Each structure stands twice: as structure tokens, then as C-alpha cells.
Amino acid sequence: MxxxxxxxxxxxxxxxxxxxxxxxxxxxxxxxxxxxxxxxxxxxxxxxxxxxxxxxxxxxxxxxxxxxxxxxxxxxxxTEVNERDLDQYTEIRTLIEVPTVGRITCTASAEQLQALRPLAEEIVSAARRHDLIGYLEADRQFHLGLLALAGNERLVETVGDLRKRSRLYGLTALNERGQLLPSAEEHLELLELMLAGDAEGAQKCMTRHLGHVRSLWAKGEGRQAR
Missing domain, CATH: 1.10.10.10 (Winged helix-like DNA-binding domain superfamily/Winged helix DNA-binding domain)
Structure with missing residues (x-):
């Protein structure tokens, strides 16, 4: 006992x-x-x-x-994260995630991809509710869950670590103005492209999405600094 x-x-x-x-x-x-x-x-x-x-x-x-x-x-x-750090983290994520998404588009089943739809919808819903913590958690689960379909656990761990290190400061103001919504909706766009079997389109969407996230961080940090 x-x-x-x-x-x-x-x-x-x-x-x-x-x-x-x-x-x-x-x-x-x-x-x-x-x-x-x-x-x-x-x-x-x-x-x-x-x-x-x-x-x-x-x-x-x-x-x-x-x-x-x-x-x-x-x-x-x-710890402080400077612009150079963020650019390097984004570059590494792009090198990993973009080709991986293209490969998953060709190998994942429709059922596996559809299982991610509730998370993609929750990201959009959280952005509309101005729930920043809920947004980031659903975003984390979506991205890592999608990458997990590649079957490489170390790849998922690496991207998860990069996401933590490139955490987003200064997004509160952007969240309150609803400026996270366009980035949120890109998850649904990505999912539709992958379900359609459009690997090239999915890779382009992921590239744009990662660049979008990086630019959002820069805007939020800049406003916070001012």
C-alpha cells in the first residue's frame, strides 16, 4: 500500500x-x-x-x-532570439518540411490526411476566438502530426525543437487585430492540396506558410519593441 x-x-x-x-x-x-x-x-x-x-x-x-x-x-x-537566429531556424525548417510535405502528399492515405482536418479547423477557430495559446497548440499538433506521416521520429523531434527555439514573441497585438487568421487558413489550404495529390502545390504552400509565419513574428516583435 x-x-x-x-x-x-x-x-x-x-x-x-x-x-x-x-x-x-x-x-x-x-x-x-x-x-x-x-x-x-x-x-x-x-x-x-x-x-x-x-x-x-x-x-x-x-x-x-x-x-x-x-x-x-x-x-x-x-533566452533572447535575434533576427539571425529566426532566419536560420526558418531556413532549416524549410529544408526539412517542404520536401517532406511533398513526399507525404504522394504516400499518405486520404484517411490519414483527413484525420488532421479537425486540427486545421481548430487553428482557424482559435485565431477567430483570439485564443493565442490554443492557436499555437493546435498549430504544433497539426505540423508535427503531419510530419509524423513520413515515419521518421527523429525528423519530428528536430522540427519540434526548432519550433520551441523559434517561439513567437509579440504576437498578442497581432492576435487581437485578427492578423493571425490568414496564416491559420493556410493549414486548410495545404490539406486540400495534399488531398488532391498536388505535391508541387503543397510544397509551394508550405514554403509560403513558413515565410508568412516568419514575417508575422517580425511584425509582432517590431511593434513590441516600439
Whole structure:
């Protein structure tokens, strides 16, 4: 009985850690946690109304993702992403995702592609609701779920890591003005092209989409800086 009880406690603890990590990611995306700023686990714990331990563990998770960096005896600093970083991340994603989408168009079944439609529709719905966190989560699931159809787990992990490192700052204003909607609708366009078997069209759409996302980031960051 003691071992089972201990296991339940660990599960509850891990769940809290995940909840804190999710809240921290949301704060990074919304701009509440600023690039270059230093934050302490006790200070953030007070904001969340929890102990410092799950916050510290969640911050270590984010550090492994490259979102923050630990500062000895002080806390964690939010990592800064510059224009050069973003251009390089986008270039790598383009080199990986564009040809992969073309290949998947030729190999995936209609049923596999149709299974992604609810996510594509949720991306558009979240953009219309101005739900930025919901938008980004549905977007993440769609892109990684689509790439998973290539059957290469390491490819999916690589793109997932690039997405985390090129997280989008300053999108709150764009979200409030509804300027995320055109990017959101590109997911449905991509899906229709793939269902039609148009590999070349799908690759062009993905290239445009990745460039669109990059330009949205630049606009959001520029407005935030001003």
C-alpha cells in the first residue's frame, strides 16, 4: 500500500510541474516573461501560488528546450532570439518540411490526411476566438502530426525543437487585430492540396506558410519593441 500511495503522490507532483511549465510557456508567448530578464523560482512560485520546487523543475524543463537559461544562485534568464537566429531556424525548417510535405502528399492515405482536418479547423477557430495559446497548440499538433506521416521520429523531434527555439514573441497585438487568421487558413489550404495529390502545390504552400509565419513574428516583435 505504501508503494502505491507514493506512486500517486509522484503522479500528482508531475502533473503540477507540467501545469506550471505550460503556464510559463504561455507567459513567454504572451510577452509577460521578457527576453533577457532574470526571474527567480520563489518569485514565480509566489505568482502561481505554489511552492518553489515545481516552478524550479518546470524552469529546468524549459531550459532543456532552450527557452530559458539557468543563472547560478539567481534564477533563470529568458533566452533572447535575434533576427539571425529566426532566419536560420526558418531556413532549416524549410529544408526539412517542404520536401517532406511533398513526399507525404504522394504516400499518405486520404484517411490519414483527413484525420488532421479537425486540427486545421481548430487553428482557424482559435485565431477567430483570439485564443493565442490554443492557436499555437493546435498549430504544433497539426505540423508535427503531419510530419509524423513520413515515419521518421527523429525528423519530428528536430522540427519540434526548432519550433520551441523559434517561439513567437509579440504576437498578442497581432492576435487581437485578427492578423493571425490568414496564416491559420493556410493549414486548410495545404490539406486540400495534399488531398488532391498536388505535391508541387503543397510544397509551394508550405514554403509560403513558413515565410508568412516568419514575417508575422517580425511584425509582432517590431511593434513590441516600439
Amino acid at each position: 505504501g508503494h502505491l500511495k507514493s506512486r500517486n503522490l509522484i503522479t500528482a507532483h508531475e502533473r503540477l510541474r507540467d501545469q506550471v511549465a505550460h503556464a510559463l510557456r504561455a507567459a513567454l508567448i504572451s510577452g509577460e516573461l521578457r527576453p533577457g530578464e532574470l526571474y527567480s523560482a520563489p518569485g514565480l512560485a509566489e505568482d502561481f501560488g505554489v511552492s518553489a520546487t515545481p516552478v524550479r523543475e518546470a524552469m529546468l524543463d524549459l531550459a532543456r528546450e532552450g527557452l530559458v537559461e539557468p543563472v547560478r544562485n539567481k534564477g533563470f534568464r529568458v
